[in-house]
Amino acid sequence: MKPIGSDTIRGNIDIILLSLLLEDDKYGYQLAREIEIKSKEQYVIKEATLYSALKRLEEQGHISSYMEDAEGRMRKYYTISRRGQSYFVEKCSEWKRSITIINYFLEDEKDE
Numbered sequence: 001m002k003p004i005g006s007d008t009i010r011g012n013i014d015i016i017l018l019s020l021l022l023e024d025d026k027y028g029y030q031l032a033r034e035i036e037i038k039s040k041e042q043y044v045i046k047e048a049t050l051y052s053a054l055k056r057l058e059e060q061g062h063i064s065s066y067m068e069d070a071e072g073r074m075r076k077y078y079t080i081s082r083r084g085q086s087y088f089v090e091k092c093s094e095w096k097r098s099i100t101i102i103n104y105f106l107e108d109e110k111d112e
Helices: 006-023 028-038 047-059 082-111
Strands: 063-070 073-080
Antiparallel strands (some): 063 073
16 A cells, blocks of 8 residues: 555644654654554654654644653653643544545545
């Protein structure tokens, strides 16, 4: 199966990242790898996309970051804020409404 295009996913990067950070704090490469695994390798996030999304989410107050020594290397970890948790719930609701609307159009295609 061909991987999904980044344009299809782009508007939902926030949901993906925040859902992973709800589980526990993670560093960039860890987030990228988990996206690949959880999507069953159907979506591989580009490094530039990942880090620009993390920067934007941090600037908006949805996540914060801290440095920690992991196996002798300093890594930047990201953690979700309360504001980010509320934003996640809001974005999930928006996504569910979007699916409903798109399905209206897909149902029309099936009837033809």
